[in-house]
Amino acid sequence: MAKLLVTGGAGFIGSNFVHHVLGTTDDTVTVLDKLSYAGNLASLDGLDERRLRFVRGDITDAELVGELMPEHDAVVHFAAESHNDNSLHDPRPFLDTNIIGTYTLLEAVRRSGVRLHHISTDEVYGDLELDDPQRFTETTPYNPSSPYSSTKAGSDLLVRAWVRSFGVQATISNCSNNYGPFQHVEKFIPRQITNALRGERPKLYGAGANVRDWIHATDHSSAVLTILEKGAIGETYLIGADGEKNNREVVELILALLGQPADAYDSVTDRAGHDLRYAIDSTKLRTELGWEPEFRDFEAGLAATIDWYRDNEAWWAPAKDGVEAFYAAKGQ
Numbered sequence: 001m002a003k004l005l006v007t008g009g010a011g012f013i014g015s016n017f018v019h020h021v022l023g024t025t026d027d028t029v030t031v032l033d034k035l036s037y038a039g040n041l042a043s044l045d046g047l048d049e050r051r052l053r054f055v056r057g058d059i060t061d062a063e064l065v066g067e068l069m070p071e072h073d074a075v076v077h078f079a080a081e082s083h084n085d086n087s088l089h090d091p092r093p094f095l096d097t098n099i100i101g102t103y104t105l106l107e108a109v110r111r112s113g114v115r116l117h118h119i120s121t122d123e124v125y126g127d128l129e130l131d132d133p134q135r136f137t138e139t140t141p142y143n144p145s146s147p148y149s150s151t152k153a154g155s156d157l158l159v160r161a162w163v164r165s166f167g168v169q170a171t172i173s174n175c176s177n178n179y180g181p182f183q184h185v186e187k188f189i190p191r192q193i194t195n196a197l198r199g200e201r202p203k204l205y206g207a208g209a210n211v212r213d214w215i216h217a218t219d220h221s222s223a224v225l226t227i228l229e230k231g232a233i234g235e236t237y238l239i240g241a242d243g244e245k246n247n248r249e250v251v252e253l254i255l256a257l258l259g260q261p262a263d264a265y266d267s268v269t270d271r272a273g274h275d276l277r278y279a280i281d282s283t284k285l286r287t288e289l290g291w292e293p294e295f296r297d298f299e300a301g302l303a304a305t306i307d308w309y310r311d312n313e314a315w316w317a318p319a320k321d322g323v324e325a326f327y328a329a330k331g332q
């Protein structure tokens with residue numbers, strides 16, 4: 001039984017991870033989350049309160065982080081500014097949370113000796129051509145494109161340096177695009193599902209040829225638990241579930257699952273610097289640590305996600321109008 005400190009545990013993947021940990025282990029969890037626009041306490045509703053504590057606070061608050069750290073066996077670090085489009089509009093919060101926040105946690109684990117698992121993204125590797133037979137591996141050179149991905153790349157490099165220079169007990173994972181319940185409506189799949197549910201047309205950037213490698217958030221969670229239990233200190237593991245799809249295919253599938261015409265979407269202004277394709281080779285995680293994904297049927301996972309958004313309008317409706325106003329102002 002471990003005592004976990006989970007930063008960003010009120011966000012999309014962090015809350016899915018907390019559900020997974022409390023549902024599959026005897027571990028206890030402290031969530032540290034500042035409840036930015038992306039955090040939602042309702043995502044933790046219904047969980048066992050004897051095993052879950054919530055602390056509202058900022059990961060850049062060194063005093064708070066320093067107090068909490070020694071009470072735990074490990075910290076799993078999800079907290080981040082996570083949306084590329086926001087990073088193009090206002091990069092500063094990305095530097096504060098993703099760089100200074102990670103630095104603050106690293107200094108606290110350096111003092112306390114607590115194990116850190118750092119959650120990162122495949123976007124640190126830049127993008128691939130559509131017809132490139134290669135996928136990203138742990139040895140692909142870093143080449144981030146956006147303010148978001150460059151701050152995530154910077155945070156990964158800080159973790160590596162703190163391992164080497166100070167002997168910090170840390171591991172890193174870089175995962176592909178997640179989908180599932182509790183994802184903010186600013187992101188691609190929830191935006192299109194909630195548009196279609198509201199009778200609005202989905203909005204595809206450009207021609208929709210860009211490819212993302214989709215993984216269910218529960219599979220991301222099981223992979224992180226596996227790395228916490230069996231991962232080697234100082235190592236990086238790529239997490240992916242062989243889920244490559246282009247954006248147009250995803251929108252057409254959402255429309256089909258909702259019984260709407262396949263062409264009932266709009267093509268809108270493309271994202272500046274839009275990465276073409278991400279693709280993960282997760283052989284290391286699978287062969288060295290024995291992890292396998294459970295959600296192999298994307299259509300079934302997407303159908304369940306659509307059901308979740310249909311059943312939980314009270315969770316997403318408060319954010320929807322503001323998000324659409326933000327996009328509309330940019331012709332998206």
Ligand code: NAD
Nearest residue numbers: 008010011012013034035036038039058059080082177178
């Ligand atoms: P999210 O935006 O849904 O959630 C982020 C959470 O962090 C929110 O609850 C927010 O309140 C909290 N937070 C933000 N700044 C904070 C701060 N300074 N102090 C404390 N809490 C703060 O993000 P997500 O999509 O769940 O992503 C979680 C992590 O996974 C991020 O590190 C992201 O880079 C990584 N990741 C995401 C994906 C994806 O597809 N969404 C894929 C790979 C990796």
Ligand code: TDX
Nearest residue numbers: 082083084121123177186187188191203204205210247
């Ligand atoms: O309305 C939209 N229309 C559209 O075509 C939106 C919001 C997005 N898109 C496209 C852009 C991308 O090609 O869909 C794709 C997915 O977009 P996002 O959901 O914004 O994700 P992405 O930029 O790929 O980044 C995500 O995966 C990696 C997460 O937001 C990151 O946190 C993670 O690191």
